[in-house]
Each structure stands twice: as structure tokens, then as C-alpha cells.
Amino acid sequence: MSVTIGTAPERYDTVVIGAGVMGATTALFLAQAGMKVALVDRGVLFRAASGINAGTLTLHMTRAQLIPHAIRGREMWLDAERWLGEPVGAVSTHGLSLAFTEAEEALLRARAHVRSEAGAPIDVISARKALEIEPGLNPGLRAAASCALDGHIPSYRVGAAYARALKRGGVTLLEHSEVERIVTGDGSDHAIYLRERAHPVRAGRIVASGGAWLEKMLRWMGFPIPIRCLFNQLVVTEPMSKVMGSVISIANGLLSLKQFTNGSVLIGGGWQGEGTLEAGGTRVIPENLRGNVRLAQHVIPALRNAMVLRVWLGQEAETPDAMPLIGALGTDDSRFVIGSVHSGFTSGPYMARLLADRILGGAPDLRAFDPCRFTPPPPTKAGSLPPQSLLTGSS
Numbered sequence: 370m371s372v373t374i375g376t377a378p379e380r381y382d383t384v385v386i387g388a389g390v391m392g393a394t395t396a397l398f399l400a401q402a403g404m405k406v407a408l409v410d411r412g413v414l415f416r417a418a419s420g421i422n423a424g425t426l427t428l429h430m431t432r433a434q435l436i437p438h439a440i441r442g443r444e445m446w447l448d449a450e451r452w453l454g455e456p457v458g459a460v461s462t463h464g465l466s467l468a469f470t471e472a473e474e475a476l477l478r479a480r481a482h483v484r485s486e487a488g489a490p491i492d493v494i495s496a497r498k499a500l501e502i503e504p505g506l507n508p509g510l511r512a513a514a515s516c517a518l519d520g521h522i523p524s525y526r527v528g529a530a531y532a533r534a535l536k537r538g539g540v541t542l543l544e545h546s547e548v549e550r551i552v553t554g555d556g557s558d559h560a561i562y563l564r565e566r567a568h569p570v571r572a573g574r575i576v577a578s579g580g581a582w583l584e585k586m587l588r589w590m591g592f593p594i595p596i597r598c599l600f601n602q603l604v605v606t607e608p609m610s611k612v613m614g615s616v617i618s619i620a621n622g623l624l625s626l627k628q629f630t631n632g633s634v635l636i637g638g639g640w641q642g643e644g645t646l647e648a649g650g651t652r653v654i655p656e657n658l659r660g661n662v663r664l665a666q667h668v669i670p671a672l673r674n675a676m677v678l679r680v681w682l683g684q685e686a687e688t689p690d691a692m693p694l695i696g697a698l699g700t701d702d703s704r705f706v707i708g709s710v711h712s713g714f715t716s717g718p719y720m721a722r723l724l725a726d727r728i729l730g731g732a733p734d735l736r737a738f739d740p741c742r743f744t745p746p747p748p749t750k751a752g753s754l755p756p757q758s759l760l761t762g763s764s
């Protein structure tokens with residue numbers, strides 16, 4: 370989308386930094402509620418993790434604590450016309466997670482139990498039943514966990530729908546505008562310095578939604594939270610005749626498979642590559658590529674005839690406890706963060722709606738995602754030690 374860098378108004382109610390699913394959706398809901406919002410990205414809308422992910426809307430891969438959020442996020446994607454103004458090609462299908470060994474079956478049952486306790490409609494079914502649902506599976510499987518709520522989205526197409534929705538909503542989109550520094554003011558006036566712009570953009574509130582680059586943004590705002598970057602690998606095959614209809618994964622989470630309507634099969638599962646966040650380069654690790662493809666061929670033997678078309682890596686953020694960061698930074702209610710959400714594409718729209726609700730004065734339950742859990746408690750009295758309970762964790 371074209372950008373109005375030189376002429377953009379200089380002051381906004383809220384500036385959102387990072388135009389992936391988290392930032393763009395937060396910006397959209399704030400603008401729909403009447404705020405004057407700018408959405409800033411150093412690149413292009415939906416071109417980082419949010420535009421290149423596997424697009425799986427799965428509960429099998431989601432941490433149990435985030436299942437209710439993933440269910441709501443999945444519903445929002447399927448109903449995108451209502452809040453985004455147009456559908457985004459979300460498909461609702463069945464999801465199967467598979468076990469081939471005794472150890473995998475034990476893991477599968479344990480994980481299915483925890484997730485169904487958290488609200489996911491997951492049942493463990495026999496190998497025979499799984500083969501009835503998905504005849505192309507390796508018949509050597511022992512058991513499967515079956516979930517009626519699964520699906521996928523062509524994530525690379527979603528950015529265009531957001532660009533139209535943001536424009537309709539009146540959000541100023543500043544692309545190719547890298548934030549280099551934030552000077553936080555008195556709680557209602559922050560200065561956001563963009564590369565190659567002499568004057569900062571000013572904002573009453575800031576939302577940091579920088580994905581894998583969040584750590585640096587949080588440091589600018591005085592919140593040093595260590596964030597690990599995962600370089601996730603995805604492989605896509607040339608279109609082939611139908612080999613599967615469900616979204617398929619395996620018990621240990623190291624495989625996800627789906628076939629799009631054009632016949633291409635997308636192979637993922639969190640196999641890692643390498644890269645550097647700042648320089649931006651990524652590198653495929655050949656043995657991880659081979660391992661990922663071999664596992665896919667083991668699960669769906671017809672994939673032995675597949676031709677790999679393309680391999681790529683994308684950056685995903687992870688906090689030390691692998692739980693999201695969503696909420697206010699500090700107590701002045703003018704600096705916020707959203708990111709590091711496991712299976713974040715699935716739950717992204719719902720997480721962003723919660724944050725927008727919080728910024729607009731609502732009280733959604735964000736306690737488990739409070740960014741302040743990583744920051745030290747404020748000092749008690751000058752020079753005094755904190756109570757013993759804080760030092761030892763005992764009461």
C-alpha cells in the first residue's frame with residue numbers, strides 16, 4: 370500500500386508499532402471505536418510472520434491455557450466479513466493428530482486430555498476410524514486424536530483484506546517507516562522517532578506489536594524482557610492430486626500438514642532454520658529440511674511423489690514462559706504490548722480485540738499475559754530488603 374510519510378499528521382491518539390496480525394487488528398478496533406490511529410511498520414503490512422505462516426487454525430498445537438482464545442480467534446477468522454469487511458478464505462476442516470509408537474500414543478492421550486479439559490472438542494479415536502476419515506494415512510498408525518474444530522487460511526492473502534479494512538476504518542498506515550527510538554513522555558505524550566524523518570510522530574498511547582523484534586521495543590520503553598526468536602521452516606509442494614482433506618499433525622507437534630484447494634501441500638511443524646534478527650537473513654538447515662519432508666512422507670506415503678516447490682523461514686517470538694505478552698506496561702496506561710502468542714495467527718484477532726477493549730477502558734481478563742510478570746517488583750523502602758517471602762517464594 371502507498372504511504373503518506375511526508376504529509377501524515379504528526380499526532381495520534383494511538384500509534385501502533387508493527388503491522389502484523391496483532392498490531393493491525395488492534396489498530397483496526399481502536400479506529401473503529403473512534404480513535405485517531407497510526408499503524409507503523411518498517412516494512413509492509415502483513416509481510417513478517419503474519420503473512421508467511423502456515424495458516425493452520427488448530428487446537429491440537431495450541432497450549433492448553435490458550436485454547437479458549439484460539440477457539441474465539443478461529444471463529445473470528447471464519448466470520449471475517451463481519452469485523453474485517455470481507456472473507457479471507459478461511460476453511461473449516463477436521464484435525465487429526467497421530468501416534469505411531471507406544472510412547473507417542475501415551476503423549477497423544479495426555480495432550481488430548483489436557484486440551485479437552487481446557488475446552489477443545491478432542492477425542493482419541495482408533496487407527497481404523499482415522500483411516501476412514503483420512504484413507505491416505507500410513508496404515509501403521511496406532512491411534513489419533515480427532516478435533517472437529519480445525520482449519521486453515523491462505524495467510525499470504527490476508528494482508529490485502531486488512532489494507533482495505535484499515536483504509537475504511539481511517540487508520541493511517543505508515544509503511545517502510547522503521548521506528549528507531551521511543552521517548553516516553555509524561556504519560557500522555559510519547560515521541561516515536563522514525564528512520565529518515567527529522568520530527569517524531571507524537572502519540573497519547575503506544576502499542577508495541579513488533580513480533581520477533583519486540584525485545585528491542587520493550588527495552589526502549591524501559592521493560593527489558595528476554596524474547597527468544599524461533600526461525601520456523603515451511604515447505605510447499607507443487608500442486609498434486611488430492612492426498613488428504615484434514616489438517617494433520619503428530620503427537621509430538623513436529624509435523625503439520627494440509628492440502629490447499631489448488632493441490633499444494635504445506636509441510637510445517639516448527640522445524641528450525643537459522644538467522645539473525647537485525648540483519649534479517651535466514652538459512653535453511655539441510656538436515657532439518659530432509660527430516661521435515663521425510664516425516665511428512667512417513668505420515669502420508671503419497672507425498673513420496675511430491676515435488677518441493679519452495680522452502681522458507683519465518684520469525685516467531687517466544688517469552689521465557691512461552692506465554693503471551695498482552696497488556697499495559699507500567700501503571701500510566703499509555704504504553705501497551707501485544708505479542709509472543711503461541712499459535713498466534715489462530716488467536717491473533719481475538720487477542721487484539723481483548724487488548725483494544727482494555728485500551729478503550731474495558732476490563733478483559735489479561736492477568737495470565739501481564740508483561741509485568743517479568744519485571745522486578747518495585748523497591749520497598751530505600752535501602753530495605755524485600756520481605757523474605759519474595760526472596761524465597763515461601764510464605
Ligand SMILES: Cc1cc2nc3c(=O)[nH]c(=O)nc-3n(C[C@H](O)[C@H](O)[C@H](O)COP(=O)(O)OP(=O)(O)OC[C@H]3O[C@@H](n4cnc5c(N)ncnc54)[C@H](O)[C@@H]3O)c2cc1C
Nearest residue numbers: 387389390391411419422423425548580683712713714715
Ligand atoms: C513459519 C511460521 C509458521 C507459523 N504457523 C502458524 C500457524 O500455522 N498457525 C498459527 O496460529 N500461528 C502460526 N505461526 C505464528 C504466527 O504467525 C505468529 O504468532 C503471528 O503472526 C505473530 O504476529 P505479530 O503481529 O505478533 O508479528 P509479525 O507478524 O511478525 O509482525 C511484527 C511486525 O513488526 C514490524 N517491526 C519490527 N520492528 C519494527 C520497527 N523497529 N519499526 C516498525 N516496525 C517494526 C515487522 O516488520 C512486522 O511486520 C507461525 C509463525 C511462523 C514464523
